[in-house]
Each structure stands twice: as C-alpha cells, then as structure tokens.
Amino acid sequence: MIASNDLIAAIATAPGRGGVGVIRLSGQGLAGVVAGLVGRALQPRHAHFARFKAQDGAVIDEGLALYFPGPASFTGEDVLELQGHGGPVVLRMLLARCVELGARHAQPGEFTRRAFLNGKLDLAQAEAVADLIDAQSEAAARSALKSLDGAFSREINALTEQMITLRMLVEATIDFPEEDIDFLQAADARGKLAQIDEQLARVLATASQGRMLREGLHVVLIGQPNVGKSSLLNALAGTDVAIVTDIAGTTRDTVRELIQLDGVPLHVIDTAGLRETEDAVEKIGIARTWQALEKADLALLLLDSREGITAHDEAILQRLPAQLPVLRVFNKIDLTGEQSGAVDDYEVHVSAQTGAGLDTLRQRLLALAGWHGANEGVFIARERHLDAIRRAAGHVDSAAHAFNALELFAEELRLAQQALNEITGEFTSDDLLGVIFSRFCIGK
Numbered sequence: 001m002i003a004s005n006d007l008i009a010a011i012a013t014a015p016g017r018g019g020v021g022v023i024r025l026s027g028q029g030l031a032g033v034v035a036g037l038v039g040r041a042l043q044p045r046h047a048h049f050a051r052f053k054a055q056d057g058a059v060i061d062e063g064l065a066l067y068f069p070g071p072a073s074f075t076g077e078d079v080l081e082l083q084g085h086g087g088p089v090v091l092r093m094l095l096a097r098c099v100e101l102g103a104r105h106a107q108p109g110e111f112t113r114r115a116f117l118n119g120k121l122d123l124a125q126a127e128a129v130a131d132l133i134d135a136q137s138e139a140a141a142r143s144a145l146k147s148l149d150g151a152f153s154r155e156i157n158a159l160t161e162q163m164i165t166l167r168m169l170v171e172a173t174i175d176f177p178e179e180d181i182d183f184l185q186a187a188d189a190r191g192k193l194a195q196i197d198e199q200l201a202r203v204l205a206t207a208s209q210g211r212m213l214r215e216g217l218h219v220v221l222i223g224q225p226n227v228g229k230s231s232l233l234n235a236l237a238g239t240d241v242a243i244v245t246d247i248a249g250t251t252r253d254t255v256r257e258l259i260q261l262d263g264v265p266l267h268v269i270d271t272a273g274l275r276e277t278e279d280a281v282e283k284i285g286i287a288r289t290w291q292a293l294e295k296a297d298l299a300l301l302l303l304d305s306r307e308g309i310t311a312h313d314e315a316i317l318q319r320l321p322a323q324l325p326v327l328r329v330f331n332k333i334d335l336t337g338e339q340s341g342a343v344d345d346y347e348v349h350v351s352a353q354t355g356a357g358l359d360t361l362r363q364r365l366l367a368l369a370g371w372h373g374a375n376e377g378v379f380i381a382r383e384r385h386l387d388a389i390r391r392a393a394g395h396v397d398s399a400a401h402a403f404n405a406l407e408l409f410a411e412e413l414r415l416a417q418q419a420l421n422e423i424t425g426e427f428t429s430d431d432l433l434g435v436i437f438s439r440f441c442i443g444k
C-alpha cells in the first residue's frame with residue numbers, strides 16, 4: 001500500500017492551451033517543493049506572486065502560489081497550488097520540477113479520494129464532484145451541485161437515523177422481554193417503519209430522476225422500412241445525421257445521436273427497418289435493431305398514417321421486451337390531413353417532414369420514459385445508489401413481515417441500514433472505491 005499522505009501532484013486544469021494553468025499538490029513534504037520552486041515561505045491562504053525556479057535557478061514560469069495547510073484544504077492535507085501560464089509544455093515542465101522535488105504523479109481521482117478518506121466529503125459527494133465536471137446540461141450541473149452540497153447525503157443520513165432509533169427500540173425489547181410487544185406497540189414501531197418505507201420510496205423516486213440526468217435515456221426508433229424513422233431522428237436532432245431516401249431499407253446500421261431534451265441527455269438510436277429480407281447486410285442491421293432494444297428505456301414504434309397499424313406492426317410489438325414502454329408514432333400526417341398531437345399517453349400523430357406534433361412527441365416521450373421534469377429538489381444519482389436504496393427497501397419490507405420475530409426484525413433493519421451506508425461510503429470496500437475514483441480525470 002502507498003502511504004495515503006505521500007506527496008502527489010498533477011495538472012488540475014484541462015489539457016491543452018488555456019489562459020492560466022493550475023498545478024495542485026497535496027500531502028507531506030510540501031516545504032521542500034516550496035523552497036525549491038518558490039524560494040521563500042508562503043503565508044497560508046494568500047496569493048503570492050513568484051518565479052518558479054528550475055534546479056539550476058532558471059525561471060520555468062512566473063505565476064501565483066497558494067498554500068493551504070491541512071486540515072483546512074480541499075483534501076484535508078497540506079495543499080499547494082501553482083497557477084502558471086496555461087501552456088501544456090510549461091505546465092509539464094512545472095510538474096516535472098515538482099516530481100524532482102519529491103512529489104509523485106497523482107492517479108485519477110486521487111485528490112478527491114483523499115478528501116473522502118479525510119472526511120471532507122462522503123462518497124456520494126465525491127461522486128458528485130465527477131458528475132459536476134461531466135455534466136452535459138445545466139439541469140445536470142445543478143443537480144450535481146445539490147449532491148455535492150450534501151442534499152442526497154442528508155436524506156440518506158436522516159433515514160439512517162430513523163432506522164437506528166427503531167433498532168434501539170427493538171433491541172431494547174429483545175433485551176428486556178418483560179417489556180414485550182406492548183412496548184413496541186406503544187412506541188408505534190409499525191408506524192415508524194411505515195414512515196421509513198415511504199421516505200425510501202420518495203428518495204428512490206428523486207434519485208431515479210437524478211440518474212436520468214446523469215446517465216441519460218436510450219430511445220430506440222423502430223418500425224417497418226420507409227415509415228420515416230431516420231427523418232424523425234433528423235428532425236429531433238436538428239441536423240441531417242441519418243440518410244433519408246424513399247428506398248425501403250435505406251438505414252442498415254444503427255445511427256446514434258445525443259440530444260438534450262429538458263436537460264435530459266437523450267441517446268436517440270435510429271435503426272434498420274424491420275422486415276423479412278434476404279440481403280445479408282440488412283439482416284445484420286435488423287439483428288442490431290433487436291440488440292439496441294435490449295438496452296432501451298423507451299421504444300418509438302413508427303407507423304405510416306396512411307397504413308395504420310398493420311399485422312406486421314403487431315408482430316413487431318409482440319416481439320418487444322415485455323417491460324419496455326412503447327410510444328406509437330403515426331408519421332406522415334401531412335399526407336392524410338390528420339390533426340397532429342397525442343391521442344393518449346401511448347400514441348402521437350406527427351409529421352417528421354413538417355414538424356407538426358413533434359413538441360407533443362417530445363413531451364410524451366419524456367413522460368413515458370419516466371422523466372417528471374427538472375425541479376429544484378433533484379439531486380444527481382447513479383445506478384449504484386438506486387440499487388442500494390432498492391435493497392434497503394427490500395429489507396424494510398422483510399422487517400415489516402417480522403414483527404413477531406424480533407431478532408429477525410432487528411437483523412433486517414440492520415441490513416437496510418448497511419445498504420444505505422454504501423451510498424455515503426461508511427462501509428465501502430477498497431475495490432469499489434478504486435472503481436469509483438479511477439473514473440475521475442487526472443488532477444481531480
């Protein structure tokens with residue numbers, strides 16, 4: 001194991017040219033770097049102008065130096081920041097000089113990992129740092145900031161507190177049998193458990209929204225050849241991403257485009273039209289269509305308004321994964337003179353060519369995929385978090401069935417609490433930490 005507070009250094013700013021570039025160091029042994037590079041003592045938390053010196057005394061760059069003695073720093077350790085000119089060559093020279101003076105190159109996420117290990121952030125907050133950096137829309141950035149600020153963690157901690165209270169109550173009853181079941185009844189143990197259950201459901205609902213903001217939704221366009229799938233993709237994307245012709249079987253491979261809808265990243269996937277074919281290439285394309293459907297959050301089944309739903313379309317519907325929501329999109333209404341808009345939650349009438357009905361389609365699509373609109377309360381979340389909440393809810397459910405077996409009841413509550421603790425990282429394995437932090441960028 002590497003000592004967790006040895007001196008690490010990295011370029012903290014984005015690779016490439018920039019106005020200013022920042023090098024960040026954290027850990028023990030900063031004095032040597034400051035002496036060698038700056039040549040004089042730094043007042044804590046003050047910006048000092050300095051000439052950064054090489055071994056032979058030559059100036060590598062001039063810039064600002066900031067020193068944050070631990071524990072009042074981002075990582076909780078002694079931190080030094082060097083703000084130089086933002087050229088990749090200058091910054092690499094500065095970094096090399098830091099290494100010469102005793103630092104080593106930081107691994108991806110190592111600064112934030114140290115902030116976590118030193119109790120500056122919990123795990124959900126540390127993940128939010130990466131999610132904030134990766135945010136693709138303002139809604140996603142706002143939600144990540146909420147989690148970074150601790151909104152998600154506070155919800156989890158409040159739930160954990162309630163579980164602890166209930167566990168103490170139950171353990172007391174187990175330890176003092178004369179108190180027996182009446183005692184639990186008087187303390188409204190059932191009511192408390194039901195409250196926890198409700199709150200878990202609410203947190204799960206909010207976290208699901210947060211996961212959509214982070215991971216986006218996969219929407220797959222399917223249907224018979226020539227119904228207008230590629231035209232719809234182009235209309236939604238606002239550019240000609242996919243080839244459109246009046247020849248049936250134009251699209252052969254899946255075509256993907258990332259678009260933003262209401263701040264939600266939408267991976268729209270156009271596919272090869274579904275039909276019986278002898279063409280070898282088209283066959284592979286159709287196989288890929290079915291593959292894309294396996295990972296979809298929503299399918300849009302495109303139909304030609306002039307034809308309606310044909311037996312062929314019914315056969316497609318039959319073959320779709322059972323849980324997959326499907327929005328039926330009747331296209332080309334400009335040719336039938338029908339009105340655009342929604343018929344019900346699962347059916348819209350549009351023209352990919354004129355754009356009629358597309359706003360309704362966008363709304364229906366988000367609603368069917370489970371997006372309820374960005375509101376202030378949404379914090380960013382990951383599948384890992386949803387999984388933990390679901391497992392906690394499962395244990396709470398089991399506890400509710402174990403009021404007559406208090407040992408079991410207490411054990412289920414303990415397991416529920418443990419599952420929630422994985423979110424904030426109280427009981428997280430080194431392996432999982434490794435996976436989470438290795439996905440950060442270097443310097444973070």
Ligand SMILES: Nc1nc2c(c(=O)[nH]1)N(C=O)[C@@H](CNc1ccc(C(=O)N[C@@H](CCC(=O)O)C(=O)O)cc1)CN2
Binds near residue numbers: 068
């Ligand atoms: N120059 C610079 N800008 C940056 C960072 C950084 O590390 N350096 N950050 C890096 O992500 C973010 C800001 N996050 C930070 C979080 C905590 C502390 C810090 O010094 N915390 C101390 C003191 C708090 C205080 O004075 O109130 C502490 O928590 O004890 C600094 C930056 C974004 N901007």
Ligand SMILES: Nc1nc2c(ncn2[C@@H]2O[C@H](COP(=O)(O)OP(=O)(O)OP(=O)(O)O)[C@@H](O)[C@H]2O)c(=O)[nH]1
Binds near residue numbers: 246
């Ligand atoms: N009038 C009209 N024509 C449309 C509309 N949408 C698509 N088309 C036309 O229908 C034909 C087929 O469109 P595509 O978007 O290539 O259809 P597709 O479903 O992707 O077809 P394949 O890739 O072969 O499966 C083209 O000539 C389009 O211009 C529409 O809303 N109105």
Ligand SMILES: [Mg+2]
Binds near residue numbers: 242243
């Ligand atoms: Mg096509």
